[in-house]
Every structure is written in C-alpha cells, then in structure tokens.
Amino acid sequence: MNQILADRLKHLQDSIGQACARAGRSEKSVRLVIVTKTAPPELVKDVIRLGGVELGESRAQRLTQIAAEINTFLSENADQPDIPKAVHWHMIGHLQRNKVKTILKHCRMIQSVDTLRLAEEINTCAYKMGIHTDILLQVNCSGEPQKYGVPVGASLHLAEQIATMPNLRLTGLMTMAPLTKEADRVRACFARAKEVFEDIRAEKIAGAKFKHLSMGMSQDYQIAIEEGATMLRIGSALFA
Numbered sequence: 001m002n003q004i005l006a007d008r009l010k011h012l013q014d015s016i017g018q019a020c021a022r023a024g025r026s027e028k029s030v031r032l033v034i035v036t037k038t039a040p041p042e043l044v045k046d047v048i049r050l051g052g053v054e055l056g057e058s059r060a061q062r063l064t065q066i067a068a069e070i071n072t073f074l075s076e077n078a079d080q081p082d083i084p085k086a087v088h089w090h091m092i093g094h095l096q097r098n099k100v101k102t103i104l105k106h107c108r109m110i111q112s113v114d115t116l117r118l119a120e121e122i123n124t125c126a127y128k129m130g131i132h133t134d135i136l137l138q139v140n141c142s143g144e145p146q147k148y149g150v151p152v153g154a155s156l157h158l159a160e161q162i163a164t165m166p167n168l169r170l171t172g173l174m175t176m177a178p179l180t181k182e183a184d185r186v187r188a189c190f191a192r193a194k195e196v197f198e199d200i201r202a203e204k205i206a207g208a209k210f211k212h213l214s215m216g217m218s219q220d221y222q223i224a225i226e227e228g229a230t231m232l233r234i235g236s237a238l239f240a
C-alpha cells in the first residue's frame with residue numbers, strides 16, 4: 001500500500017467534506033475526478049487500489065496509452081478484492097479534432113468541448129462506433145483570451161446546437177479559473193459558470209441529464225465547492 005498517497009487522499013477527502021459542510025452541501029453532491037496526468041503508471045495503479053475510479057487526463061496520446069495500460073492491469077488483477085472491474089476516464093484538456101477517434105473508446109466523458117466543429121466530430125465518430133458520448137461544454141469564465149472555452153456570451157447558443165446532436169449527451173459545464181492567487185477573481189469566475197449552468201437548466205436546453213458543473217482544482221476546489229461545483233478535477237494535491 002502506498003501510505004503517502006493514502007494519507008493525501010484521505011486528507012483531500014476530509015477537506016472536501018469540510019468545505020461541503022461549510023457550504024451546507026451534502027458530500028455526495030460533489031464528485032472527485034483524480035487527474036493523473038503527472039503520475040507515473042504505478043501511482044495511477046496505487047490510486048485505483050485506494051478506490052479512485054474517476055480519472056482525468058489532459059492529453060489525448062497520454063490518455064490512450066495510460067487507459068490501455070490500466071485496462072491490462074485491471075484484467076490481470078480481476079481476482080483481487082481491492083481492484084475495481086473498470087475505471088472511467090475523463091478527457092479534460094484541449095482536444096484536437098483529429099485525436100477524437102483515438103480517445104473515444106477509452107473515454108467516459110469529454111469535458112473540454114468548446115467549439116461546434118469539435119462537437120460535430122465527436123458526434124460523427126460516436127455515431128460510427130454506435131455509442132453515445134457524455135460531454136461537458138467548456139466555458140471560459142475567466143475572460144482571459146488565451147484560455148480555451150466558449151465565451152460566456154456564446155455558450156447558450158452552442159449548448160442548443162450541441163443538444164441536437166443525437167450521439168452526444170450534454171451533461172453539464174466545465175470551467176477553469178484564471179491563474180491567479182486572487183481569491184475574488186477565482187470566485188467571480190466560478191459564480192459566472194454557475195449562472196450559465198443555471199441558465200441552461202432553466203431554458204431546458206439539455207433536459208434533466210444536464211447536472212454536472214466541473215470546476216475546482218488543487219488550488220481552488222474549496223471556493224469551487226462554495227460556488228456550486230458538482231465535480232472537482234484534482235491532481236497535484238495528490239501527486240505533486
């Protein structure tokens with residue numbers, strides 16, 4: 001057992017629980033996606049042994065490689081009680097259209113959909129594979145021009161377009177806070193994302209399955225919980 005990782009995970013889960021309590025929210029209302037992009041495969045296996053099944057990667061090539069390696073690991077250890085039957089991979093980083101095909105069969109969810117063309121490519125590939133893919137619309141709430149994500153003002157319209165694509169399931173929004181230590185700016189960004197999230201729900205654009213608000217990383221997950229995150233994406237707090 002990897003005791004250091006076990007301690008970090010326990011500490012993180014306790015801290016998430018405390019933030020939920022402060023915000024008057026149930027712990028069950030917040031899901032943790034463990035971002036493994038900096039972790040060597042052995043550490044990814046350790047975190048799976050500790051119960052991590054929702055895993056995130058930000059680069060397509062790494063996702064296909066690590067997912068394949070972990071699949072082998074899971075099937076070779078299928079008789080062990082602490083090894084789950086399957087894990088779920090989330091694509092959380094910028095995705096080029098020519099990489100969609102290679103990651104699709106490994107992905108439970110693509111969180112970084114921010115253009116019509118990317119959504120169309122995922123829909124086409126999913127159709128050819130005979131599957132439906134869960135996606136999140138990535139919204140740029142920081143206003144920083146270099147960041148990926150659809151601008152807030154264009155997000156409802158893009159959500160409407162995506163909601164018509166038969167092989168996509170639009171299940172929520174994802175956003176990233178600006179790179180800053182100013183908590184007020186981080187909070188304003190998350191609050192903005194929550195507003196867009198509630199607008200899309202109120203307009204009934206994607207129905208009841210639209211329920212995930214993915215925001216909050218190692219540095220800012222407590223603020224994200226206070227502002228209504230339902231999904232956190234955390235890496236360095238566990239693996240740094």
Ligand SMILES: *Cc1c(COP(=O)(O)O)cnc(C)c1O
Pocket residue numbers: 035037058092093176217218219233234235236237
């Ligand atoms: C790396 C990454 C994370 C995790 O960030 P940490 O600071 O390591 O917790 C979350 N979301 C995205 C999109 C990332 O690329």
